Amino acid sequence: METGKLREKIQIMDAEAMRRALTRIAHEIIERNKGVEKVCLVGIRTRGVPLANRLAERIREIEGTSLPVGSLDITLYRDDLTTIAHQPVVHKTEVGFSVTGARIVLVDDVIFTGRTTRAALDALIDLGRPQTIQLAVLIDRGHRELPIRPDYVGKNVPTSQREVVSVRLGETDGVDEVILNELL
Amino acid sequence: MFLDELLQAFFNFVHPALRRIRPKPPNGRPPRAAKGVRSLEWKRKDLLGLEGLSAEEIHLILDTAESCKQIYEREIKKFPTLRGRTVVNLFYEPSTRTRTSFELAGKWMGADVINVSSSTSSVAKGESLRDTARTLEALGADVVVIRHSAAGAAHQLASEVRAAVINAGDGAHEHPTQGLLDLYTIRERKGRFAGLRVTIVGDILHSRVARSNIWGLRTLGAEVTVVGPPTLVPREITQLGVRATHDLEEALAGADVVNILRIQLERQKKGLFPSLREYARLYGITAEKLESAGEDVLIMHPGPANLGVEVSEEVARDPRSAISGQVQNGVAVRMALLYLLTGGRAQDAVLG
Secondary structure, X not given: OOOOOEEEEEEEEOHHHHHHHHHHHHHHHHXXXXXXXXXXXXXXXXXXXXXXXHHHHHHHHHHOOOOOEEEXXXXXXXXXXXXOXXXXXXXXXXXXXXXXXXXXXXXXXXXXXXXXXXHHHHHHHOOOOOOEXXXXXXXXXXXXXOOOOOOEEEEEOOXXXXXXXXXXXXXXXXXXXXXXXXXX | OHHHHHHHHHHHHHHHHHHHHOOOOOOOOOOOOOOOOOOOOOOOOOEOOOOOOOHHHHHHHHHHHHHHXXXXXXXXXXXXXXXXXXXXXXXXXXXXXXXXXXXXXXXXXXXXXXXXXHHHOHHHHOOOHHHHHHHHHHHOOOEEEEEEOOOOHHHHHHHHOOOEEEEEEEOOOEOHHHHHHHHHHHHHHHOOOOOOEEEEEOOOOOOHHHHHHHHHHHHOOOEEEEEOOHHHOOHHHHHHOOEEEOOHHHHHOOOOEEEEOOXXXXXXXXXXXXXXXXXXXXXXXXXXXXXXXXXXXXXXOOOOOOEOOOEOHHHXXXXXXXXXXXHHHHHHHHHHHHHHHOOOOOOOOOOO
8 A cells, every 4th residue: 555665663562562462452342332233343444453353353252143244335425535545446345234233343453544434434324324434453553634533552662753553463464563664 | 222221320320430539549648568477556547348448448447347246255245446426327228237237236236326328317308418528517426327329429528528427328329237247248258369260140130239349359368259130240340350240159169158149129220120020030048049158158148138039038048158257247347347437547645
């Protein structure tokens, strides 16, 4: 998604830290919703999807209930299609359950400007009328441009505008870690 | 003697446009060569034909269309993607499904769609294509979809305007969006192209659908046979890498896909075949004649079908027929093209 060359600065999170953060978020989701009735997880493509699956797995271990998991492609809802250099590929949205009346937890890897979340909210609402929508992210790196705030955060990472946060997951990148990079 | 005249007519009809196009494809830079992976970026300004598109480009369009087709499962059929964009349908020839599916595709993607048809516009006052193009440009069209009876009309328009141009059929040359929706339908039902045996039946001479299909299918590695009466199958067609025959039974034997062309009554000069009834008897596709084709043969027809002429009603309603599915696929393919052709241009942005 980012353009230009990157220099690796520091590892913010390793596999263990990621596992603990997701376990904590799983507990928080159960606590906040007083159980898991009507709770559905929706991952934002690409890396929100494996994260949503992992959260569902943790919640199943804790509560013994398998939550429905969907994936959302927000490409057609982006507000920057005319300004970005590389046109993103449109993928499928796969939400195999009715969102109407559900308590949806949107899952993404990083929250930055909030524009992805804004697009995801539009995409989700076009599928029906959820009872509530909550937001879970692995990393909150600040610099919001919209009034959007995550409900569950794995780790807050203060960053500069010249830095880029890369979340790598076993499912998509072969390794679990979060790296802070600098744009050269 | 008669045949020579026909060939000459075919050359005059199709060839001048081809000759003009071949040396330098006017639709933008050639795509980056992909090394084993699909090139994921669309670089062309226009979609003028399937000739010259790479396999990667075709698959990118079909992949995007597959995602767009999901709109049929939705209660609210609207994406905000093309909000504020204007799509102009400029049709110099009649059309129902191509025009309406472009209109639906544009509207479902959030664009404003304007229809201009020759009978109700200044075209009827004698305005030239070039002047019409300038007017549309000045009005702020982002995409112009053009159908015209002259081969090469879309290419000319594309060189005149900054807007993206989509060829919706130019003479007997190409009809790329129909070709793409046929490819989509084949990929959806058969899952592959390599080695697939595709038979195209009917009026090959006048058919832009046939030509677009042939270019696309050959690029993707399918084996193509064209069949029809000798007067409607030009000998030169074999230069496109297809097998030509006049024997329907032989052409259907073992076919995986049968694409039946419409007998274009409006384009039919008198005397190319004795009568519709004779055409139907010799080349009309009936359940009986289909028995020699593969058991799971896919039957396609670009529509509108003359039932009882090129295809029997029984075959058109057969479960192996994709004729109604093709219409939905047409909207999906056109949505994909509108998305790809209006895509990213400037330099910077990081989304998070």
